[in-house]
Amino acid sequence: MxxxxxxxxxxxxxxxxxxxxxxNSARGKRTTRKKKDEMCAFDLLATVAGTLLADQDNSANAPNTSGAAKAKNEKAAKEEPHDEIPPLKNTVMEKDCCSGCVVGSGGICSFPRQANNCLAENSSTRNEAGSILESLTVKSNMLVRDSLVSCTRPCETSRGLGIIPEFGAHGICHPGSSGSAEAEQVHQAESNVVRRQADGHAPALHSLFNSVDLDGRPPALVSSDSSSCVPLCSHDKEHQTSSLCRGEVQYTADKDDDENSSGCTDPSTIGDKGYKPQYLGNHRIRKLLASKVRKAARNKICGGIRSKKICGGMSNKGSKLNLCSKKIPATRQKGQRTIFKKKKLAHRATSFAKQMPTEASATSMEGRNKSCGSDDYHVKLRIKSFNIPELFINVPENATIGSLKRTVMDVVNSIMQGGLRVGVLLQGKDIQDDNKTLRQAGICHDKKLNNIDFTLECESGQDSPSRVLIPEQMDLLSADVVEPLARMKCEEHFPETGGDDTQQRIPPYRSRSLSDLYSVVHPVEMASQDTSASSQAIVPVAPSEDGALAIVPLCKPRPSDIGLRRTRRPFxxxxxxxxxxxxxxxxxxxxxxxxxxxxxxxxxxxxxxxxxxxxxxxxxxxxxxxxxxxxxxxxxxxxxxxxxxxxxxxxxxxxxxxxxxxxxxxxxxxx
DNA sequence: GTTAGGG
DNA sequence: CCCTAAC
CATH class of the missing domain: 1.10.246.220 (Serum Albumin; Chain A, Domain 1)
Incomplete structure (x- = not known):
C-alpha cells in the first residue's frame, strides 16, 4: 500500500x-518515485530483449551479426531513454515486426521458441516489504493477425499446416489446380514485398515463403520443432520493441476423413496442455499507456492511411505488409497503447485475481471460398487476430539473463501451446460436434460466411469463466495493438525455486462500497459481456534446471484492450x-x-x-x-x-x- | 493526476 | 467512452 x-x-x-x-494520485506518483529503479530494470530487460533479438537474428537471418547486434542492442538499451515512448511506438507502428507463427504439429499456432518477440518494453521495480525483486514488465506483443484457416477437402489436402502469407483475397492455393502457379507467383511477389520492407530480414522471409509448397504443403517449417520457426519479419533492432506477430497464416487442415473435415476446430489440435495461463487485467495501466502512446503516435505518424479492409483483392497484394509496417489505420494508431506504469502493475499483481481464458480470439470467415472441382470446396477462414494476454514478469536481480529468457519463452510457449481449447461458433452458436463437417455445420463455400467465430480458451479448468468471444469487429482495431505482457516472478530463492509459488492465487478484488455488488456481478460480466474485464491468471512456468522462475499471477489483456476502445459496459x-x-x-x-x-x-x-x-x-x-x-x-x-x-x-x-x-x-x- | 466539458 | 484543455 x-x-x-x-x-x-x-x-x-x-x-x-x-x-x-x-x-489515484498516489498511484501516479509512483512512477516518479521509482524512476531510478525503473531505469535499472528497463536496462536489464532491454538488454535481454536485445539478446533475444540477437539470437533471433543469428538463427534466422545473419549468422554473423549476433555479437554486433547484441552489442548494438545493449548500447541502445542504455542510450535509449527509458521513458520515451516514441521509439517504441515508432517501432511498433512503423517497423511492425512480423513474426511468423509456426504451427506446431497439430497446433494451431505457436511462436518461435526463441521467444524472439518478447519485448522488454517496460520495467518496474517492486520493493514491497523490502523485497528486492525486480519487477520487470515484459511486453511481448505477440499477436498473430489475419491468420487464414483453410479447411480443404481431403482429396487435395496437404499434410501439416502450412503457413502462407496472404495479402489479399487470393484464394488459397489449390493443389493440383492451376492455382498452384498463381500461388507461387503470389508468394514470390509477396516475398519481394517483404524483402523490401523487412530490410535485412528478407532472406528469412523469402525462405519462409518459398518453403511453402505450391500445393500448400508446408515444409519443415510447420513442424513443431523450434528450429523451424522463422520470423516473417524482424524487429527493429535498434528499438527492440515488441513482437508483433503478424504472420499471415494459412492453415491447411490435413484432415482426411471424408466425414470429418473439422480438423481445424478440433480442440485436440491445439498443442500441449501444460500450463494454465491466467491473466490479470490491468485496465488503468493500459488506459494510461494508451493515452500517452496515442499522443505520441499522432505526433509521430501523421497521415496514417485508414485501411479498414485488410483483405482486399489482388490490388491489395502486399498491402498487409504495408499495413504492418506503416499504414496503420488511425484507429489503430490511437490504440497503440504502451506505457510504463510499473507501480500499477505491481499493485494489481496483488490486488486482482481472476482467472480468465487464456485468450480470446476473434475471427471472421470470409466468403472467399473457391471451389476447385465440382465437389471440392474450400472454406477459407480468416483469423483476424490472435492475441495472447499480457504477462508480467518479476525477476530478481540475481536472475540470469538465460533464465529470464527461458522464462519468457516458457510463458509464451505455455500460452500458445499450453492447453488452448478451440471452439467454433457459427451465428453465435457453439458448434461442439467435432465430427460434423463444415458443410454440415453450415460452413459452406457458397454461403455468406461472415458470422463465424472461434474461441480460444485456456484449458485450465478451475473456476475460469467461460470462453471469451471477441467480436470480429474488434479485430481490425485490436489486432496489432494488443500487447501481451507476461508477469512472472522470480522468488528470492531464485535458484531453487521449487514450485510452491507457482499458481499462487491472489484474492479476487473487491470494491469497498460495491464489493457486494461486484462480487456478484463480476463473474457474470466476465463470462458474458466482458471481454475486456480485468482478470487474472497464473501462468505457471516449468522450472528450468538452473533456476526456475516462479510464475505469478498475470494479466490477461482483453483483446480489445490495448488500442481499442474499451468495451462498452453499461452501468x-x-x-x-x-x-x-x-x-x-x-x-x-x-x-x-x-x-x-x-x-x-x-x-x-x-x-x-x-x-x-x-x-x-x-x-x-x-x-x-x-x-x-x-x-x-x-x-x-x-x-x-x-x-x-x-x-x-x-x-x-x-x-x-x-x-x-x-x-x-x-x-x-x-x- | 484531476477536473470539466466537448465530441 | 474518448479526448483534451486547464489546473
Whole structure:
C-alpha cells in the first residue's frame, strides 16, 4: 500500500466518507518515485530483449551479426531513454515486426521458441516489504493477425499446416489446380514485398515463403520443432520493441476423413496442455499507456492511411505488409497503447485475481471460398487476430539473463501451446460436434460466411469463466495493438525455486462500497459481456534446471484492450445507485473521491467514467422516459440525481460567491 | 493526476 | 467512452 499523497479529500467541512484506499494520485506518483529503479530494470530487460533479438537474428537471418547486434542492442538499451515512448511506438507502428507463427504439429499456432518477440518494453521495480525483486514488465506483443484457416477437402489436402502469407483475397492455393502457379507467383511477389520492407530480414522471409509448397504443403517449417520457426519479419533492432506477430497464416487442415473435415476446430489440435495461463487485467495501466502512446503516435505518424479492409483483392497484394509496417489505420494508431506504469502493475499483481481464458480470439470467415472441382470446396477462414494476454514478469536481480529468457519463452510457449481449447461458433452458436463437417455445420463455400467465430480458451479448468468471444469487429482495431505482457516472478530463492509459488492465487478484488455488488456481478460480466474485464491468471512456468522462475499471477489483456476502445459496459442499476449515493455524499466535482468511495477497486470504472455517467444521468433524468434508452433507471434514482445535482450545483455556486466561506455541510438532499 | 466539458 | 484543455 502506498502512502496517500493527497489526503485533503474529505477535509473541507463536507461530510465525506473516508477514503482509505490508495488514491489515484498516489498511484501516479509512483512512477516518479521509482524512476531510478525503473531505469535499472528497463536496462536489464532491454538488454535481454536485445539478446533475444540477437539470437533471433543469428538463427534466422545473419549468422554473423549476433555479437554486433547484441552489442548494438545493449548500447541502445542504455542510450535509449527509458521513458520515451516514441521509439517504441515508432517501432511498433512503423517497423511492425512480423513474426511468423509456426504451427506446431497439430497446433494451431505457436511462436518461435526463441521467444524472439518478447519485448522488454517496460520495467518496474517492486520493493514491497523490502523485497528486492525486480519487477520487470515484459511486453511481448505477440499477436498473430489475419491468420487464414483453410479447411480443404481431403482429396487435395496437404499434410501439416502450412503457413502462407496472404495479402489479399487470393484464394488459397489449390493443389493440383492451376492455382498452384498463381500461388507461387503470389508468394514470390509477396516475398519481394517483404524483402523490401523487412530490410535485412528478407532472406528469412523469402525462405519462409518459398518453403511453402505450391500445393500448400508446408515444409519443415510447420513442424513443431523450434528450429523451424522463422520470423516473417524482424524487429527493429535498434528499438527492440515488441513482437508483433503478424504472420499471415494459412492453415491447411490435413484432415482426411471424408466425414470429418473439422480438423481445424478440433480442440485436440491445439498443442500441449501444460500450463494454465491466467491473466490479470490491468485496465488503468493500459488506459494510461494508451493515452500517452496515442499522443505520441499522432505526433509521430501523421497521415496514417485508414485501411479498414485488410483483405482486399489482388490490388491489395502486399498491402498487409504495408499495413504492418506503416499504414496503420488511425484507429489503430490511437490504440497503440504502451506505457510504463510499473507501480500499477505491481499493485494489481496483488490486488486482482481472476482467472480468465487464456485468450480470446476473434475471427471472421470470409466468403472467399473457391471451389476447385465440382465437389471440392474450400472454406477459407480468416483469423483476424490472435492475441495472447499480457504477462508480467518479476525477476530478481540475481536472475540470469538465460533464465529470464527461458522464462519468457516458457510463458509464451505455455500460452500458445499450453492447453488452448478451440471452439467454433457459427451465428453465435457453439458448434461442439467435432465430427460434423463444415458443410454440415453450415460452413459452406457458397454461403455468406461472415458470422463465424472461434474461441480460444485456456484449458485450465478451475473456476475460469467461460470462453471469451471477441467480436470480429474488434479485430481490425485490436489486432496489432494488443500487447501481451507476461508477469512472472522470480522468488528470492531464485535458484531453487521449487514450485510452491507457482499458481499462487491472489484474492479476487473487491470494491469497498460495491464489493457486494461486484462480487456478484463480476463473474457474470466476465463470462458474458466482458471481454475486456480485468482478470487474472497464473501462468505457471516449468522450472528450468538452473533456476526456475516462479510464475505469478498475470494479466490477461482483453483483446480489445490495448488500442481499442474499451468495451462498452453499461452501468447497472446497482452501480447507478452506488454512484448516486456517493455523489449525494461527496458531491459533484470530486469524482476521484466518488470513485474511491463507491467504486474503489472497480477497475473498469474510472472517475472519468463516473463523471460521464453522472452527466448522462442528469441528462436522462431531465428527459422524458420515452426518450430514454438502455436499461431503465428507476425514477427514484433519477429523482435523486436531479436533487443531488441541484444541491451540489447550488453549493458550488455558493462557494464561488463566497470563496472564503466554508461550504455548508451537505444535507443529503434527496428529493 | 484531476477536473470539466466537448465530441 | 474518448479526448483534451486547464489546473
Amino acid at each position: 502506498v502512502m496517500r499523497k493527497r489526503s485533503d479529500y474529505g477535509s473541507r467541512g463536507r461530510r465525506v466518507a473516508t477514503m482509505p484506499r490508495v488514491p 447497472t442499476v446497482g452501480e447507478v445507485e452506488a454512484l448516486v449515493e456517493a455523489v449525494e455524499l461527496i458531491g459533484t466535482g470530486r469524482w476521484r473521491a466518488v470513485k474511491m468511495h463507491a467504486f474503489d477497486h472497480v477497475d473498469h470504472r474510472t472517475y472519468v467514467d463516473l463523471k460521464d455517467k453522472w452527466k448522462t444521468l442528469v441528462h436522462t433524468a431531465s428527459i422524458s422516459p420515452q426518450q430514454r434508452r438502455g436499461e431503465p433507471v428507476p425514477q427514484e434514482l433519477l429523482d435523486r440525481v436531479l436533487a443531488a445535482q441541484a444541491y451540489w450545483s447550488q453549493q458550488q455556486a455558493k462557494l464561488q460567491d463566497k470563496p472564503h466561506g466554508k461550504a455548508a455541510l451537505p444535507e443529503i438532499c434527496p428529493a
